[in-house]
Amino acid sequence: MLRIEHLTKTYGDKKAVDDLSLHILPGEIYGFIGHNGAGKTTTLKSVVGILQFDEGEILIDGKSIRTQPLACKREIAYIPDNPDLYEYMTGIKYLNFVADIFGVSAEDRQARIRDYADRFELTKDLAQPIAAYSHGMKQKLAIISAWLHQPRLILMDEPFVGLDPKASHLLKGMMREICQQGGAIFFSTHVLEVAEKLCDKVAIIKGGKLIRSGTMEEVKGDDSLEDVFLELEGEQC
Amino acid sequence: MLKILLKKQLSEIFRSYFYDAKKNKARSRLATCAYMVFFVVLMVGVLGGLFTYLSLSICRPLAEAGMGWLYFALMGLLAIFLGVFGSVFNTYSSLYLAKDNDLLLSMPVPVNAVMLSRLLGVYLMGLMYSGVVILPAVIVYLVTVSAGAGAIAGAILLPILISLFVLTLSCALGWVVAKISLKLKNKSFITVLISLLFLGGYYFFYFKAQTLLSQLIANAAVYGAKIRGTAYPIYLFGMSGLGDPVGLIAVAIVVLALFALMWALISRSFLKIATSSGKTARKEYRETRTRRHGVSRALLGREMAHFTSSANYMLNCGLGILFLFIGGVALLWKAGDFLPVLETLFSDDPEAVPVLLCAAVCAMCSMNDMTAPSVSLEGKTLWLAQSMPVTPWQVLQAKLRLQWLLSSVPTLFCAVCAGCLVSASPLERALTILLPVCFALFTALLGLTLGLKMPNLTWTSEITPIKQSACVVVTLLAGFLYAGALAVVYFLVGYRLNLSLYLGLFALLTLAASAALYFWIKTRGSRRFATL
Structure with a gap:
């Protein structure tokens, strides 16, 4: 589903991501953890085509994000750490805009908007301008818009920040649904308990380098993910 | 406490001189000085110069016709208009939309102190805009007509009374703007419409100003008698500029009474206004048929x-x-x-x-x-x-x-x-x-x-x-x-x-x-x- 090979991205003299390789298979929820500034967001943004990278290759379903960006972007959805959406639009206008861009039919989008907005209890607020939304509401709208075209791969940067417990629970369920349908999820998080319970695989990044990855059991063994993470952080120091 | 709040308010008002929002960093000392000089030149040189020229054109003819009060009434009303227009939107945003209202109200700060510090910003803005009209007007009068004791008293008190009146009116209008904006739909179009109307009005008066002034000077006695007969408070207001004791006392009483009334009203409603969300009435979504676009x-x-x-x-x-x-x-x-x-x-x-x-x-x-x-x-x-x-x-x-x-x-x-x-x-x-x-x-x-x-x-x-x-x-x-x-x-x-x-x-x-x-x-x- 997603193949990252020797990804390197530099900002000036600083290597934000250094020779990172990861493979994500269909049906997997892949967690991406690391301290602030470790290179998680840079990796995610490179995968979705927002950032141009210096070396390496990113393949989505065998297609390169460099040479076939549109084909890749049609297969994926991205939710950034801060949901900066078009505040001059209402929620429903934004969803229709995203649906138009991804070519979702009128019937499908109507059914999906109804379904997801009801699940997140956002239906009544869809006529409000996004500028009037709280952080949590914007995050819910970003999630609905990401699910709208039924992507095969969803990339999320800290998706649980700002969500209430019910919405967080719902999102976890939706992530599972995508994977059961053959899709995959790649997301970054600082909440290690969530990663431990939710992810099939996990990757730990530090200073732009991948320091450990694999199935949850391979990475943490009998310890907790928190202990392993802190131990690895300590070792690297 | 009040001193700290006033310092914060002043630093907010003059923030743009010290901080470059575009580059998100502090301005250099040279850039700060340059900005300040530019602002002073703009306000004193351009706007002040414009109103000095206007004062010079009408002061002597009106004073010689025994219509000195009409001169002060005209310039005073112009000062009020400019002061209120210049500060009303600032009142609305600084009183009702201030981002740190919640923060300050959660601190052990008296509500009156918060309110007073906010009003200081509004007052300074009003003083600045009304000042560029009324200060040249009183100076021109003192220089070209009379610098007697009465005129000096009027020259000192009139700008103060006008600035207080501007503050009172700005607060009242700011409250009205806040109330209207709560109910308005299509705010951006209405703002555009109002701005265009103002622009149209401005150009209309700009092109007609010379004719209006000539007519006023030529028929000063007739217009003066009409105003005195039908709008006596304006006559008293004009007389206060000449230092007339009755005019000064009457205007001072009215301005202070209105200010006290405004203070009482705002004190009672400030908390409610400051903590209101300022958002428009909630519009509920109703599903309608949608069409797919390219x-x-x-x-x-x-x-x-x-x-x-x-x-x-x-x-x-x-x-x-x-x-x-x-x-x-x-x-x-x-x-x-x-x-x-x-x-x-x-x-x-x-x-x-x-x-x-x-x-x-x-x-x-x-x-x-x-x-x-x-x-x-x-x-x-x-x-x-x-x-x-x-x-x-x-x-x-x-x-x-x-x-x-x-x-x-x-x-x-x-x-x-x-x-x-x-x-x-x-x-x-x-x-x-x-x-x-x-x-x-x-x-x-x-x-x-x-x-x-x-x-x-x-x-x-x-x-x-x-x-x-x-x-x-x-x-x-x-x-x-x-x-x-x-x-x-x-x-x-x-x-x-x-x-x-x-x-x-x-x-x-x-x-x-x-x-x-x-x-x-x-x-x-x-x-x-x-x-x-």
């Missing part, structure tokens, strides 16, 4: 939604639309008046008239520059355009199409009006129409090119990319320069050519420049947008 239509719709949602964007980058329609109608309506004047002026060279009309249409068209700030306006939402399955060129095309749609139709309308009126051959008429339309295309492309060359994506207020960005200023100036060049080059060398050839050459050059910009945007510009 990518280009969706992107154009996004650009249109952004443009129509922002009063600042519409007023600063789309004013030409209105001017072109008004210009076209004015051309048809008043052609009988000014075309003969132009034809007489250029009787030696009648071909200059179509060139000048073309230049005028281009000048109005250059006031449309929606593409210039459009790249910067993506701001923090740029990730959306970059992560969606659309090419950068598609996004940029939508920006171009918005300006082309909004600017070409009014330009064509105005150019057709001009082309129909001039005495010229069909080819010359066609070129008179074609050239401004080519320019409309060129200006859209130029704005987008400069927007891509000089993007600012880290703004905190939308007004920064719309009003204060280099690309907008350069696009505007380049547009005016083009219009100017069209006329100047004609008078320098163009008159030697045939009119059709001159306009045709200019149109050709404009199209060639447009083609070059189009090619740059499509290739390097698109790559640049992808890597922003």
Whole structure:
């Protein structure tokens, strides 16, 4: 589903991501953890085509994000750490805009908007301008818009920040649904308990380098993910 | 406590002198000084100079006619008008929309102290705007008419009383603005409408001011008697400027009483107002049938939604639309008046008239520059355009199409009006129409090119990319320069050519420049947008 090979991205003299390789298979929820500034967001943004990278290759379903960006972007959805959406639009206008861009039919989008907005209890607020939304509401709208075209791969940067417990629970369920349908999820998080319970695989990044990855059991063994993470952080120091 | 709050309020008011929001860092000492000098020159030199000139024109004639009170009444009312207009929106935002209200109210700070510190900002703003009118007025009176004890007392007390009255009125109107804005729908359009009405009113009075003043001076006694008979408080207000004790006491009592009333009202409602969300009434979503649109239509719709949602964007980058329609109608309506004047002026060279009309249409068209700030306006939402399955060129095309749609139709309308009126051959008429339309295309492309060359994506207020960005200023100036060049080059060398050839050459050059910009945007510009 997603193949990252020797990804390197530099900002000036600083290597934000250094020779990172990861493979994500269909049906997997892949967690991406690391301290602030470790290179998680840079990796995610490179995968979705927002950032141009210096070396390496990113393949989505065998297609390169460099040479076939549109084909890749049609297969994926991205939710950034801060949901900066078009505040001059209402929620429903934004969803229709995203649906138009991804070519979702009128019937499908109507059914999906109804379904997801009801699940997140956002239906009544869809006529409000996004500028009037709280952080949590914007995050819910970003999630609905990401699910709208039924992507095969969803990339999320800290998706649980700002969500209430019910919405967080719902999102976890939706992530599972995508994977059961053959899709995959790649997301970054600082909440290690969530990663431990939710992810099939996990990757730990530090200073732009991948320091450990694999199935949850391979990475943490009998310890907790928190202990392993802190131990690895300590070792690297 | 109050001292700390006042210091905070003052630092907020003068923040822009010390902090560059565009670069998100503190200004250098030199830049701060330069900004302050610029502001003083603008307020004291330009505005103060304007009102000093006005005072000099009417002070002596009115004083000699025994109508000194009418002079102070007029200048005082002007000061109140400018003071209230200049500070009413500041009152609304600083009293009711202050971002730190919640923070301050959660601290052990007395509510009255918070309120007083907020009002100080409003007072300073009102004092500044009313001061640029009333201070020159009293100084001119003291210098040219009398500097007696009464006049000095009036000169000291009148500005103070006016500034207090301005504060009272600003607070009252600010409250009304807050109440209205809670209920308003389509705020941006209403703001545009009100701004345009004000602009229209301003130009109307500006052009009529000389006539009105002459009439007033010539019939001062008649107008004075009428005002004294029907609006006695205005007479007393004017008398206070002369230092008349009765006038001063009466005005002081009324102003202080109104201020006390306003203070009491605001004290009672401040907490409620300050903690209200300021959001419009909640509109509930009802599902309706939706239609699927193509990518280009969706992107154009996004650009249109952004443009129509922002009063600042519409007023600063789309004013030409209105001017072109008004210009076209004015051309048809008043052609009988000014075309003969132009034809007489250029009787030696009648071909200059179509060139000048073309230049005028281009000048109005250059006031449309929606593409210039459009790249910067993506701001923090740029990730959306970059992560969606659309090419950068598609996004940029939508920006171009918005300006082309909004600017070409009014330009064509105005150019057709001009082309129909001039005495010229069909080819010359066609070129008179074609050239401004080519320019409309060129200006859209130029704005987008400069927007891509000089993007600012880290703004905190939308007004920064719309009003204060280099690309907008350069696009505007380049547009005016083009219009100017069209006329100047004609008078320098163009008159030697045939009119059709001159306009045709200019149109050709404009199209060639447009083609070059189009090619740059499509290739390097698109790559640049992808890597922003």
